[in-house]
Amino acid sequence: MTQIEREAWAILLILLLAAAVAYAHVTTTTEEYSRYNTDWNGTSALPAEEIRDLRNLDTAATLLILAPDRPFTAEEVGYLQTFLDAGGRVIVADEEGTANSLLADLGSTMRVRPQNLASLERDRADPGLFTVSVVGNTSLFAGVGTVRVNRPAAVTGGEPLLETAILTWEDGDGDGRISGDEVFGTAVICAAEGNLTVLGDESLFINAMLAENPQFIENIQPIRVDSIHSRTGTANPIINTRLWIQETPPAAAAAAALAILPVAWHFGRKRDD
Amino acid sequence: MADAKKYYAAAVLAVWLIIIAFFMVLSRTLDLEVFFVLALIGLLVVAVLIDGAFSRPRYMRYIGYIIAAGVALFAYIVAQKILEILAA
Amino acid sequence: MNRQVSHAVLAAVAILVLVLIGVQAVDPVLYAAKNISTAAHADPATIQKRSPGDAASLVPLMDELLGETGTLALTIKLQDYESAERDLARYNELSRRFDRLVVTLDVSGTDIGEFQQNNRQNQDALAALLNDTRRFDALQRLEIEVRGDDEQHMTVIYEGEALRQKMRETFSAYARREAATVRIAEHYEINATPYQESVDHFAEVADAANGWQEEINGGGTGTGGTGSGGTVQSPLVIAVTPVEGSYGDVLLVGGIHAAGKSGAPVEIYVDSRLAATVALDDDRTYVHSYRVGRILAGPHLAYATAGTIYSNVAAFEVLPKNTSITLSLAEVNGTAVACTGNLTADDGRPVTRAPVLIRVDGETLVGAETDGNGTYRADILLPAGEHALRAEFHAAGYPLNASESPTETVILRGEGLSPFPFAAAIAAAAGTGWYLRRRRSEESTPAAEPEAAPSPEVARLAPQVSIAGLPPREAATVLFCTLRARLGLPETKTPRDCARIAPAYAGFFERYERIRYAGETPSEEELTDMERIALGGDADRA
Numbered sequence: 001m002t003q004i005e006r007e008a009w010a011i012l013l014i015l016l017l018a019a020a021v022a023y024a025h026v027t028t029t030t031e032e033y034s035r036y037n038t039d040w041n042g043t044s045a046l047p048a049e050e051i052r053d054l055r056n057l058d059t060a061a062t063l064l065i066l067a068p069d070r071p072f073t074a075e076e077v078g079y080l081q082t083f084l085d086a087g088g089r090v091i092v093a094d095e096e097g098t099a100n101s102l103l104a105d106l107g108s109t110m111r112v113r114p115q116n117l118a119s120l121e122r123d124r125a126d127p128g129l130f131t132v133s134v135v136g137n138t139s140l141f142a143g144v145g146t147v148r149v150n151r152p153a154a155v156t157g158g159e160p161l162l163e164t165a166i167l168t169w170e171d172g173d174g175d176g177r178i179s180g181d182e183v184f185g186t187a188v189i190c191a192a193e194g195n196l197t198v199l200g201d202e203s204l205f206i207n208a209m210l211a212e213n214p215q216f217i218e219n220i221q222p223i224r225v226d227s228i229h230s231r232t233g234t235a236n237p238i239i240n241t242r243l244w245i246q247e248t249p250p251a252a253a254a255a256a257a258l259a260i261l262p263v264a265w266h267f268g269r270k271r272d273d
Numbered sequence: 274m275a276d277a278k279k280y281y282a283a284a285v286l287a288v289w290l291i292i293i294a295f296f297m298v299l300s301r302t303l304d305l306e307v308f309f310v311l312a313l314i315g316l317l318v319v320a321v322l323i324d325g326a327f328s329r330p331r332y333m334r335y336i337g338y339i340i341a342a343g344v345a346l347f348a349y350i351v352a353q354k355i356l357e358i359l360a361a
Numbered sequence: 362m363n364r365q366v367s368h369a370v371l372a373a374v375a376i377l378v379l380v381l382i383g384v385q386a387v388d389p390v391l392y393a394a395k396n397i398s399t400a401a402h403a404d405p406a407t408i409q410k411r412s413p414g415d416a417a418s419l420v421p422l423m424d425e426l427l428g429e430t431g432t433l434a435l436t437i438k439l440q441d442y443e444s445a446e447r448d449l450a451r452y453n454e455l456s457r458r459f460d461r462l463v464v465t466l467d468v469s470g471t472d473i474g475e476f477q478q479n480n481r482q483n484q485d486a487l488a489a490l491l492n493d494t495r496r497f498d499a500l501q502r503l504e505i506e507v508r509g510d511d512e513q514h515m516t517v518i519y520e521g522e523a524l525r526q527k528m529r530e531t532f533s534a535y536a537r538r539e540a541a542t543v544r545i546a547e548h549y550e551i552n553a554t555p556y557q558e559s560v561d562h563f564a565e566v567a568d569a570a571n572g573w574q575e576e577i578n579g580g581g582t583g584t585g586g587t588g589s590g591g592t593v594q595s596p597l598v599i600a601v602t603p604v605e606g607s608y609g610d611v612l613l614v615g616g617i618h619a620a621g622k623s624g625a626p627v628e629i630y631v632d633s634r635l636a637a638t639v640a641l642d643d644d645r646t647y648v649h650s651y652r653v654g655r656i657l658a659g660p661h662l663a664y665a666t667a668g669t670i671y672s673n674v675a676a677f678e679v680l681p682k683n684t685s686i687t688l689s690l691a692e693v694n695g696t697a698v699a700c701t702g703n704l705t706a707d708d709g710r711p712v713t714r715a716p717v718l719i720r721v722d723g724e725t726l727v728g729a730e731t732d733g734n735g736t737y738r739a740d741i742l743l744p745a746g747e748h749a750l751r752a753e754f755h756a757a758g759y760p761l762n763a764s765e766s767p768t769e770t771v772i773l774r775g776e777g778l779s780p781f782p783f784a785a786a787i788a789a790a791a792g793t794g795w796y797l798r799r800r801r802s803e804e805s806t807p808a809a810e811p812e813a814a815p816s817p818e819v820a821r822l823a824p825q826v827s828i829a830g831l832p833p834r835e836a837a838t839v840l841f842c843t844l845r846a847r848l849g850l851p852e853t854k855t856p857r858d859c860a861r862i863a864p865a866y867a868g869f870f871e872r873y874e875r876i877r878y879a880g881e882t883p884s885e886e887e888l889t890d891m892e893r894i895a896l897g898g899d900a901d902r903a
Contacts, residue, residue: 348789
């Protein structure tokens, strides 16, 4: 190989490396709960299918509304109600209380109460990472004795499914220990009313926590994530553009044509040999 | 080119440093001591491979001093780690 | 840009980078994924694991403690004193474990702390009940024996009366604690039935004592000493003034011995433990200043004995008081921190000889003790870095409430630099330098030898004939070296270079090149020719 060719190969290699790094940087995000976040707090490893339309959902699947941050219109609430009545299972996972308006619209008495729960029943140094036990009889937690939660909120109302140990308190002053006028008491982390389940810990679905409760994740398969209202989307324009191209067939055809035509033209024209 | 070997050696060393940096970023731990030790290993391997038995080119003349300095720093790090282990 | 400038720029950049790295070299771990968390969740892979501790055994232990009170009270009622001793020992052991667990889990500020205090008082009460019942049993048998002897009978009666009063007072205090303990038990969903049964057993034992006493007085044996209303009045009277006190207060415990002699010794007992021995004054009174020290808050009983005569039982109450504890930290030579502080009750009185715990980083506990002024001091060895320390006073056995100091942080520099790593570095550098030197000199001495050999030969060869003993190709090599040296060409020049530089001898050099590198063997003739040229023959013969 001549010197020029060697240099060209070296430059090409470096450009390829840089392009790969740029691609990885641009097609992933660091937004919490995003499906395109491969880091610890994303949901890229969650085996779920995204849906954008709440109409005519398959009742064999579980609909997961993960950390909703967009309000539900009356129409959408109607679709959800039809889904529930038809026997479909809905899990609303929320830690901040934004799902309370949806729960009120659905006519449920369950509410999410965001609290800084801490417990002594744990094996990590952080008081917010503790284990709760399964009470109640439901297929969601079949074969599961304890669930490890990650800074959950309490759920009021409904039939309790997950309850903390008695040595749990609400850490108002945030010092990690029970002090002042904090008292011990159990709290309910997950409650259900018929087919509607409210889970006070949306962190159970992030990449870092999927390995902690594998049986639970398996029990709720197949999962459909409501990507319009959940925080599993992304604000990254490049990813959104790619998604849009994948979903609209004319755009995909146009992109394919854009890639193929120059190559065809290059090889198809007459050469002067 | 008369000193193609020199450029090859520099390129290999640079690629090796990029590889260790990549793996350190991937594992979310940036430790200068580990980086230095791995870089020193790379330098020693490269120096042995490009050393000719019959000639000593100009770019190899002072590599002995650099290697001696690197080994001295390596011995310092190892001694400190031994002290840490003994104190624990 | 020429080479000088580019080299200068490279050198400057290299020095800049080395300086930047050197600045960070003191703390080489630039970044480590530690405790990654956001408000909503934490990354469990980066949070340190710690052993689950015994948090799960806290509530079952409380359950066991309450269960144990039930069995203990029952065995005491049934007068099975050996089993009762065993049960009491087990109960004490469980209480000790419970106390340790409460301190380790840092939950003494909650209602579990209140449960702990009640438990301690129950422990004392049940132990006292066991001893009193046993003694009472013995007295009952003794009373029957000494029915004939009035004086002895009277002493037995007085002692029995004292015991009865003790049991009654202890029971009322025990029953008073029932409500709070049951409330806490229900909060933690513990079975409180055995405990409630223990209160009933305790009541029955106290009633049995009452029954005996009435029976005795109804029988009416013995002269004198029977007061109005059927209660026995002992000649030895005791009273406590004031009836209430708190830590550090002095209570006057004293009374009159109606049938006593001046100078006779009177022993004063507080809670069945001997508190003091005083002598009767001339007017048959005795008094003792009792300082409230390490005694539980709540009701207590005092009585006196003079010889075999027992007095009545006087009750007094010890009130709890709040305390406050201070902590100040000082770094001592980089590896240890000196903690000092004061433990005082709310009214300013220092708490002396009390145990203080210092919690390091929320996990480890170091013990210390206050001296006579309520000051404590402890030196703790810690690794380098930042540490959070807090002093805690768990008022075990004191009529004081627990208190803790605010958390103080200290940053320890760690040990200074030790010389060992520097010595190792210097030794390694010296070793490397010596090794590289030796390798270089090995290379150069074998190179020097073939040089040294031919040069004396050249001096010798010039007037002499060629070396006949050598094989042809080696002889050619010797001749080539000779000619090269004679022409003044450097050793590093190859035959082709020599041919280029000295074209007059080009033929010789080219021939030699073929011999040396192409493996040809020179003939005798050629050797002779070459020898002639090498040794300074004709130039035009080449």
